[in-house]
Amino acid sequence: MYDLAVMTDWLGFAVRWLHVITAMAWIGSSFYFIALDLGLRKVPHLPVGAHGEEWQVHGGGFYHIQKYLVAPENMPEHLTWFKWESYSTWLSGAALLVLVYWAGAEMYLIDYDKIELSTFQAIAISGGSLAIGWILYDMLCKSRLGEHPTALMLLLFVILVTMAWGYNQVFTGRAALLHLGAFTATIMTANVFLIIMPNQRIVVKDLQEGRAPDAKYGKIAKLRSTHNNYLTLPVIFLMLSNHYPLAFATEHNWIIASLVFLLGVLIRHYFNSMHARKGKPVWTLGASAVIFVLIMWLSSAPMFRDYDWQAEVVVPEPMQYIVEAEGYGEVHDIVMGRCSMCHNPEPTWSGMMWPPKAVRLDNDAQIALNARAIYLHAGLSHAMPPGNVTGMTDDERAQIIRWYRGLGAERAALSD
Secondary structure, eight states, rough: HHHHHHHHHHHHHHHHHHHHHHHHHHHHHHHHHHHHHHHHHHOOOOOOOOEEEEEEEEEHHHHEEEEESOOOSSSSSSOOOHHHHHHHHHHHHHHHHIIIITTTTTIIOOOOTTTOOHHHHHHHHHHHHHHHHHHHHHHHHHHHHGGHHHHHHHHHHHHHHHEEEHHHHBHHHHHHHHHHHHHHHHHHHHIIIIIIIIHHHEEEEEEOOOOOOOOOHHHHHHHHHHHHHHHHHHHHHHHHHHGGGGHHHSSTHHHHHHHHHHHHHHHHHHHHHHHHOOOTHHHHHHHHHHHHHHHHHHHHHGGGOOOOOOOOOOOOOOGGGHHSSTHHHHHHHHHHHEEEETTSSSOTTTOOSOOOGGOSSSHHHHHHHTHHHHHHIIIIISOSSSGGTOOOOOHHHHHHHHHHHHHHHHHHHHOO
């Protein structure tokens, strides 16, 4: 159990690092091409079929770029395809979803206060919702709504708001916002894999075989690319949200997530207008500030309400063995004495309004749910308490390690 916990944590770190690297590559190339496309100039004497050109300077040299709206007259000898960035980002994100939220479903995915799900049921909802979301979105794009981009975008926003609310009814707040980001990112990557790239291959094949490419394929790809453009910034916010309890662990988290999509559209509109040389719509900055202030207010509004913090919290049946294991009594006292002053609904640390990362350690149920994190952060490492502000001793850390490593044998005994 010890080796598995350590290896899983490092594997999660490695996959997260990969996910960030590939996301940077995808978002970087996407933003570059959006800016390039909007900044193209129509000048005299362009080649046949060329839509516009752009001169750029970077890295000590000049670049002369021309775009063909459908395709050039003849097939170029060399083509650079931009696809691995999107695929790698989604695949690494899916791996991270499995490692953190599926493998750790009892801790990170299931919220027993909302609905008691089995691990299988929670994972089925998690994976199934991503697939169903793409199918629904794709059907809408291929319907008559595809000819009305604004109406389609509004309907897509309604779907995203509905999913934000729905995820929050069954998952933890952290998992709800993460899944909304995964839901959106799945649509974006599927757009590249199932629509944009196949359409480009059709155009290339037509050129190779001497046929005039049909302009409809470029039009379809353009619609999906536009959606990806406006969805990118909200996805980044949602992926970062798991580090900020005020975003994911408050009563109105699904409304906050919904407003972030509006915020993302406003920000992208500002940059798109600037890149297209249509001026800088400063009104979008003011509107963005208003929305962000509203988000901050929504995140703090629940603090002014009355909650029954004294309500009994019961250890979930699948995790009962954790608090019945040898050494738990000592660990319970250590956690209560060294950790719970911050990790409780009303932290006693000055200036702290919420428990760090929304992690509570003030009762048996919360300690059981966070057993692995306690072992890694306060047992094997000295990450917690931060700066060892509460004076946790080496003997106490050793006790946490002994207790956690004994859980494997405890669980095996129960299954015999």
